[in-house]
Amino acid sequence: MRLEPVGPAISLDDAGVSLGGNAVLRGVSLEVASGEVIGIAGPNGSGKSTLLRLMAALLAPDRGHCTVLGAELGSPRSYEVRSRIGLISHVPAVIGELSLRENLVHAVRLTGADVARVDTALRAVGLEDAGDVRAEHASFGMLRRTEVARLLITRPAILLLDEAFSGLDGDAQELIDALIVRTQDSAGAAVMVSHDTAHVGSRADRILGLRGGRLEALA
Amino acid sequence: MSLWGQAAEIARVDLRIERRVGDVLRIIIPFGVVALLVFPLALGVDLATVAEIGPAVFWALGILFGMQVALRQAASDRPERRDLYALLGVDPAARFVGRTLSGSVLMLGFLFALMIAMTVLYAPDLPEGWPAPMLTAILLAGIGLTELGTLAGEITAGMRNRTALASLIVAPLALPLVIGGSQTLESLTRGAGILPWLLLLVATDLALAVAGVGLARPLEEASR
Amino acid sequence: MNRVRILLSTAALAVAVGVWLAFTSPVDSLQGEYSRIVHLHAPVMWVAFLAFGVTALASVMWLIRRSPRWDRIGEASAETGVIFTAVGLFTGMVWGQAVWGQAWDWGDARLASTAVMFFVYLGYLALRRATPDPESRARRSAILGVVAVVQVPLVYFSVYMFRTLHQTPSIRPDGATMPDEMLVALLVNFAAITYLFVALLAARLEVARAEDEAAVAPGLAGDSVKPPRLSEIEDV
Numbered sequence: 001m002r003l004e005p006v007g008p009a010i011s012l013d014d015a016g017v018s019l020g021g022n023a024v025l026r027g028v029s030l031e032v033a034s035g036e037v038i039g040i041a042g043p044n045g046s047g048k049s050t051l052l053r054l055m056a057a058l059l060a061p062d063r064g065h066c067t068v069l070g071a072e073l074g075s076p077r078s079y080e081v082r083s084r085i086g087l088i089s090h091v092p093a094v095i096g097e098l099s100l101r102e103n104l105v106h107a108v109r110l111t112g113a114d115v116a117r118v119d120t121a122l123r124a125v126g127l128e129d130a131g132d133v134r135a136e137h138a139s140f141g142m143l144r145r146t147e148v149a150r151l152l153i154t155r156p157a158i159l160l161l162d163e164a165f166s167g168l169d170g171d172a173q174e175l176i177d178a179l180i181v182r183t184q185d186s187a188g189a190a191v192m193v194s195h196d197t198a199h200v201g202s203r204a205d206r207i208l209g210l211r212g213g214r215l216e217a218l219a
Numbered sequence: 220m221s222l223w224g225q226a227a228e229i230a231r232v233d234l235r236i237e238r239r240v241g242d243v244l245r246i247i248i249p250f251g252v253v254a255l256l257v258f259p260l261a262l263g264v265d266l267a268t269v270a271e272i273g274p275a276v277f278w279a280l281g282i283l284f285g286m287q288v289a290l291r292q293a294a295s296d297r298p299e300r301r302d303l304y305a306l307l308g309v310d311p312a313a314r315f316v317g318r319t320l321s322g323s324v325l326m327l328g329f330l331f332a333l334m335i336a337m338t339v340l341y342a343p344d345l346p347e348g349w350p351a352p353m354l355t356a357i358l359l360a361g362i363g364l365t366e367l368g369t370l371a372g373e374i375t376a377g378m379r380n381r382t383a384l385a386s387l388i389v390a391p392l393a394l395p396l397v398i399g400g401s402q403t404l405e406s407l408t409r410g411a412g413i414l415p416w417l418l419l420l421v422a423t424d425l426a427l428a429v430a431g432v433g434l435a436r437p438l439e440e441a442s443r
Numbered sequence: 444m445n446r447v448r449i450l451l452s453t454a455a456l457a458v459a460v461g462v463w464l465a466f467t468s469p470v471d472s473l474q475g476e477y478s479r480i481v482h483l484h485a486p487v488m489w490v491a492f493l494a495f496g497v498t499a500l501a502s503v504m505w506l507i508r509r510s511p512r513w514d515r516i517g518e519a520s521a522e523t524g525v526i527f528t529a530v531g532l533f534t535g536m537v538w539g540q541a542v543w544g545q546a547w548d549w550g551d552a553r554l555a556s557t558a559v560m561f562f563v564y565l566g567y568l569a570l571r572r573a574t575p576d577p578e579s580r581a582r583r584s585a586i587l588g589v590v591a592v593v594q595v596p597l598v599y600f601s602v603y604m605f606r607t608l609h610q611t612p613s614i615r616p617d618g619a620t621m622p623d624e625m626l627v628a629l630l631v632n633f634a635a636i637t638y639l640f641v642a643l644l645a646a647r648l649e650v651a652r653a654e655d656e657a658a659v660a661p662g663l664a665g666d667s668v669k670p671p672r673l674s675e676i677e678d679v
Contacts, residue, residue, distance in 0.1 A: 058305055060440070079436070083308025093303035097236040109228045110307045112220035121679045126669035133667065136575075142668060152679040154307070175671045182676060245569040253562045259549045269549055339536075340547050 009034045009069060009158055009189035010055050016063035017050055024050045026213045028064070032189045037180060039200030040193045042210035048193035049089065051210065052160045055191060056087045069157060083111065086156030086183075088164040088176075092143035094135040100146045101131035107150050121149035125175055141172050148175045152182075159183040159190040165199040177203065222313045229309070229317025233292060234324060242291050243325045251284040251329065252336045259341070266342075273341030278401040281330050281357075282364060282393050286386050288326050289368020292318055294382045296372065301439075311435035315369055319431065322365035330357050346408045352417070356403040359420035360396040366427035367392055373431075373438040395423045447646045454642035457635035461628070468628035471621070477541040480534055482629055486636035488531040488557070494524030494640060495564060495592055502588030505581055511655060514581035517588050519647035521567050523640060528561045563591045577655075 010032040017025040024047045032038050042048050053059050054066060060074035069084055071077040087093075094103045104118045122128045125145040135143060144164070151159070159180060165173050180190045180203060192200045193210070200207055209216045220228075237243060258276050259269045304314060334357065337343070345353075371388040375381035399420040406413045461482065471478035501517035504510075535554065536546040548554060567587050574580035621629070 053302075056302075056306060058302060079310075080308075082306050085306055087302065087306055089299065089302070091299050093299040093306075095232070095236070095300060097239050098232065102232075102235075106228065106232050107303070107307055110220060110225055110304070110309055112224070117679055120675070124672050124675040124679055126671040127667075129669065130667035139668075145668075145671070149679075152676060171670050174673060178671075178673050178676050241569075241572065245565075245572060249562050249565045249569070253559070256555060256558055256562075260555060266545070266549065342545065342547065 007067075007070070008032055009036075010191070011067045012054070012061075012064065013066070014064035015054065015061040015066050017047075017054060017059060018062050019050065024213050025054065025061075028213075028215050030208070030215060032191060034187045034189055035184055036206075037184055037190045037204050038192070039197075039204030039207040040191065040210050040215075041195065041197045041200055041207060042193070043195055046210045047213040048195075048210055049162050052087065052089070052162050052191065052193055055158070056085050056160055057082050058087075083154075084157040085160065086151040086154060086158065087160045087162070088144070088147050088151070089162045090166070092135075092140070092147055094143055094146060096136035097134065099132045099134050100127055100138060100142065103135055103146060104150055104153070108153055111154055113153055117153050118149075121152045124152060125149045126171065140167055141169060144168055144172055145175060148172075148179055151179055155186070156183070157186075157188045159188060161190065161192040163194055163199075164192065165194065166196070222310050222316065225309050225313035226316035226320060229304075229314060230320035230324075233318065233321035237321070237325060243288055243329055247284060247287050247291075248329055248332045250287075251280055251333045254280050254284065255333070255336055255340055269341050270343050273337050273343035274345075274404050275401055276341070277334055277337040278360075278397050281333055281360070281400075282397050283390070284333070285326055285329060285361070285364045286368060286389050286393070288329050289322055289365050289389065290372055290382055290385050292322060293368070293372025293375070293385060296376065298377060301376065305439070311439040312432045315373065315431040315435045318369045318372075319362070319365050319428075322369060323362050326361040326365045327358060330361050346404070349404065349407060352403050352407055352413050355417060356400045356420060359417065359424055360400040363396045363420060363424045363427055364389075364393060366424065366431055367396075370427065370431050370434075370438075373435070374441075376438075395419055399423065447642070447649050450642035450645050454635070454639040457638050461632035461635035464628035464631050468625045469622050470625075474542050477538060480538040480541075482632045483636075484531060484534040484538060485629065486633045487527045487534065489633060490636050490640045491524050491528040491531055491560075493637070494520045494527060494644075495560070497644075498524065498564075498567075498588045499592035502585040505585045506589075509581075511577070511581065514577075514584065515648055515651040515655070516644075517584060518568075518571060519644050519651055521564050521588070522647060523643050525561065525564045525568065527640070528557065528564070532557060532561060567591055 008031040010030070012028050012030045015025060015028045016023065028051065030038075040048060040051065050059070054061060054073070055068060057068050057071070057073055057078045060066075060078070066073040068078070069081040071081045094100075095106065098106065101118060101122065104121065105115055108115050108118055119128070119131075122131050125148050127142065127145050127149065130138070130142060133142065135146070138146070161176065161180075164176050168176070180192075183190050192204060194200050197207065255276065258272070258280075262268065262272075305311075334353075338345075367389045368385070371385040371392075372381070374388060375385045378384060399416045403413045403416045403420075406416060465479050465482035468479075468482075470476055497520040498517045501513045501520060505513035505517065532554075535557075539548060539554075540546040567584065570587060571580055571584050574583055
């Protein structure tokens, strides 16, 4: 079922999340409009990854309200919006025992998309000769490119990037930039988090800071 | 994609991974057969006793070692893969069904191999007409054990000592399966009806299937 | 014709001669035709012990020299030993069923300890399979190969240590307990099956060497990564 966003792509209103008895996010209020790119910078342990997982509808808030693509998080509808969200987290989400191509085919089949797009995507990210390399033997850069290929195929409405540029060469960073641009051009939204403001500075429409689980304005 | 389509795809990939890694074929089956060797050596060498306890030892080891088959997928399940499935829109119920499908194939392979080994090593005096009821009981118990293992894997997802904890959860809950399986052959030997025991197995399997599908979403939320 | 093919061909010939002698030699008066199984069972079990001994020796040599060649020998010998042990167990069970009326006797320490030995080396092969890094695989296998060989003398001497249905060796230092023609056939089969082991080991080593070369040859994994084609992104 396709949900058309009503209002902002992401809306957090005084959201709080606790994990393991510890408050990780406190009173976070934020709106991300369609077509907007937000950068969030903060030191290690500030809650950046938890914030992204909240936006990815992988968590429900303990306090406050959150809506993503019009669906209230924690409601049954939030399960339906997940497939329209793309997340690159700091650990690549691949199945080690499968090859890079098999990982993509598996993901594509689960979404019901056309498997023929896999080879086109591998070519676009420069992995057309590396498709048979097993993920557990692939380099970090190759795994990141595979994730980009997957997101090129699934075309998420919201793109969430957790330290996505860290450890990548120029070519791979260009790919992620292209992914952000494509998402923005199709009226999607992107949120990047990083401990390094240089990664998010030039790419975002606005930058926020996250410290001790609280958002604060920066530049 | 439909729930069944997603489940079939997850099962397909699980079986492909098993073909590459080979945990069940190369490790768990030999481990189970070694356990079959250990019992009589520890008990003594009275052949009559060995033949008599054969089926019971099969069911005990089948359940205990079968847990390793059922839990092996949970043991290798990483948070990134769970997140990936969630963000690909995979219904948690489809993940349960898919894991149960692939796990059942491997479980039945393990149980049949163990049964053959037990028959050769223990030379039990099996009653006439034993294959069909015994194989039916193994099929039903194998499916039930896989469902239990998949459920236990979901309950303990993300926990540090999940494999040991999941085993502890599965073992007592598998009791109806042990009873149903072992009593099927026992009843056949005594000339009594086997239907109640097969129905016990069917009921257990159905209850676990309903629980697994119905609780899939709450379980996924609990693991985050 | 390469060396391995020559070895395999001549081994096949030797085994054929052994089989012919096995079927034309006299039989045991009590066991009848079933006694011919000894010409297969005893040699394959001897070769199984030999194979695991070779694995242990190769393991020690690897620990000293760290040469991949010793690791390959250890693996090839263990694989061959597992196959020969399986054949030995199977022929032993067939023979036991025919002669004792039971395929498996829990009172027979040699049978049970041979079965345990079989699984020890299955575990050795499973360990190798589960270890992708060649250096780590060789080290772990070498250590297990040395520890596992303890099984071999246990199996062999068990026939002296425990009262058992299994017959004591027919060939002893004070002479053999069988007619000369039967003894000749048995000794020829010992030689033929040992030769077969050597040929199979050589063949397996050749395959292992080729596998190792293929694993190193294709160049760096990074060579397969090309620059991205940003202009083709919209085609996806």
